[in-house]
Amino acid sequence: MHTIIEKRQLSEQVYLMRITAPLIAEARSPGQFIILQVDTEYGERIPLTIADADPEAGWITIIFQAVGGTTMRLAQLRQGEAVAAVLGPLGNPTHIENFGHAVCVGGGIGAAPLYPIAQALKDAGNRLSVIIGARSKELVILEEQFTRIADELIIVTDDGSHGRKALVTEPLKELCERDPRPDLAVAIGPPIMMKFAAATTKPYDVRTMVSLNTIMVDGTGMCGGCRVTVGGETRFVCVDGPEFDGHQVDFDNMIKRLQSYRAQEERAKHACLAEAQATAKGNV
Amino acid sequence: MSHTSPIELRDQARRLLAELQAKEQLKARDRLAIPQQEMPSQDPIVRGRNMSEVTFGYFEEQARVEAERCLQCRNAPCVAGCPVQIDIPRFIRQVAEGDYEASLATIRETSLLPSICGRVCPQENQCQEYCTVGKSLKDTFKSVSIGRIERFVADWGAGLQGLSDDALADPNPTPPSALGTDDPAESGRPMAAAEAPDVKPPTGRKVAVIGSGPASITVAADVRREGHEVTIFEAFHKPGGVMIYGIPEFRLPKRIVEDELRTLEAMGVEIRTNFLVGQTRKLRDLLDKDGYDAAFIGTGAGLPRFMRIEGENLVGVFAANEFLTRSNLMKAYDSDKAHTPIYQPRRVAVLGGGNVAMDAARTAIRIGAEEVYVIYRRSRVEMPARAEEVDHAEEEGVRFMLLKSPTRIIGDENDRVVGIEIQEYELGEPDESGRRRPVPIPGSESVIDLDTVIVSIGNDSNPLITRTTPELEANKWGNIVTDERGKTSMDRVFAGGDIVLGAATVILAMGEGRKAAAAINEMLAV
């Protein structure tokens, strides 16, 4: 039973859930993810990164944005209820070592999967710079947690409502221009952000890891739906990734592939909204 | 191709059976003259719009007429062609005598999953290839329909006999396997299923079975019967392996597979879904920390091959595994209920000529594709798919482009598929497999307009377990290496099915499971 032991709303559409999953909590390492279902009969399987875990207490944390049919349904579950199915940990752990100076860049909800990696990098002895970007102040998540571990924390927002008014690439470029240059960059966020973050570090030859969140079905390497082109080769994100060298990833193709089901997803979202409204009306 | 209505087939069989029964003794010549019984099926146009099973199964009269075609050969060449050596003449004779219970018992002596194998075995390359009747009539396809008789017997045992008179009142009857609910996969109709086999008293030994396809189901049943505790670990949220996620409802109704799994549970086998061995827990830990005395790996061939041609990662290109999993396991064909989307194809090319390709092509038809082409490098006789599936696909409107192979997939500015370039081939000299090797004809390229490409050129072994278990020996294709009894290089660990054979068949997986289970039981007995 994957009981929701804590549910918190972090911003308008962003939720944190702590779920019992003892085996996953024990086996997981930073960078790995799960596949979750709200219903095993007709439910969709969606990948979510494990944001945190406690192997002793047997729980994992996920942070998600309720933007699609399944995440919206997930957001409707209450504390004490159970998530129907959780499979994991999937994918490879992040390769952690003392690189020297690591810059972690998180865009929007990407700050959630970034956090355990940043923490592990810090624990391994790296000097840690963190750049967190969001559209506006309300959408900045985990600021407190990052403040605790970062040697340097830069917050940027699109509208300037918090931190600098800039895109994450601006401070990233500045860091790359410093001497000595950072030894590693890790960028996690919307694909377009990862694309530009990788393009920013490229001229400075700063090794840049990105964590890809493609469409998935099984998460075990069986379906090929998660495939991306990396360095001209086809790779499966679920078993070869989720982390890849950002300078090698064909982001344009990946972004287009992510749109494969846009029409169907829109329909599903509307159905889900209608469902929620009907329930809300029934409750009044 | 003509489609004969079920009623007509039944009435013909009725008359014929009466005639045969009126005769004193049938000579071989008389038997060879009995017309082969055609499998009653849904009308091709109607079935192209539903997911229910295509075939209805033989009427009792048909099964008995077909059984009379068997010559009861003393040397029984058919048995030698059967991967699990079912006593074919005996179970057929029992059908001719009307003793279905005895017949089912005969089949069950060696085969655990007759209702599945009767539907999906490539009989024309197994028992029926060697059948004396086919040889005498100089046509393998005229052999005794051993598989259809087997299916009749198994369905009889499961309370799923052919169409009833009530059902026949409808010009487009619902297949027996889909009765009871609108949703064939959800049928709650109780089964007169074979009771759970007896289980010996507990031995205190524990066996981990990894994966839940036919190899694993067989091992679980055979090992549990000896009184050992058995846990099945399955990565997906539903057990059954390819039979659940890959082979579509219209060919193998899910409830038949679910019944087999329910029987396992009734025997006391524990099934743990959402458990990926290697990731959720290492194989070593199952053995060393969790107290399993032995493990069986039946994780299948779940690694789709691609062609490595230009455009393979465009939007609208899928591995058949993905397309089929969305439709079958995730039920995306039922877009009103399912939350998982499926690409809405209009003009589709399916690349490949095996069962998986046929399943993908026919699924595309059923979810509304207008044109479906199967593009295959060799000619029709070389297609590895079951002949019946190729015929069914053709009846349903799938078009075959043979001796052709794609050279690149063409996309628009949004990376969406708009076409495929194909090259013509001719058949040259036979290769190692004895099939004539296709040779490209230079300058023969042409382009077809399309929006969807489904790649179905085969599967390799899923490398997850071997990658996370270094002590497990695999060959260069990633298949786990075992001895002839299924024992791997690792102590107390056995393997079988597609992970050992490479993508093969249900019956071979079952046969491998049988052998490995015997070896496990022997090991645990001491």
Ligand SMILES: Cc1cc2nc3c(=O)[nH]c(=O)nc-3n(C[C@H](O)[C@H](O)[C@H](O)COP(=O)(O)OP(=O)(O)OC[C@H]3O[C@@H](n4cnc5c(N)ncnc54)[C@H](O)[C@@H]3O)c2cc1C
């Ligand atoms: C579309 C399609 C059509 C086919 N049609 C036919 C046909 O008509 N006739 C025929 O005889 N054969 C057919 N086959 C082939 C046949 O289905 C397979 O040969 C057979 O199912 C293999 O059985 P198996 O027990 O080895 O494994 P599978 O059925 O492949 O099952 C393996 C299971 O293991 C699970 N698994 C994998 N890794 C792990 C892990 N690490 N931990 C836990 N679980 C894991 C998988 O999720 C899967 O459920 C078809 C195959 C496909 C894909």
Ligand code: SF4
């Ligand atoms: S070979 Fe054919 S005719 Fe002979 S026993 Fe087998 S099924 Fe009957």
Ligand code: FES
């Ligand atoms: S999600 Fe299916 S192969 Fe990666």
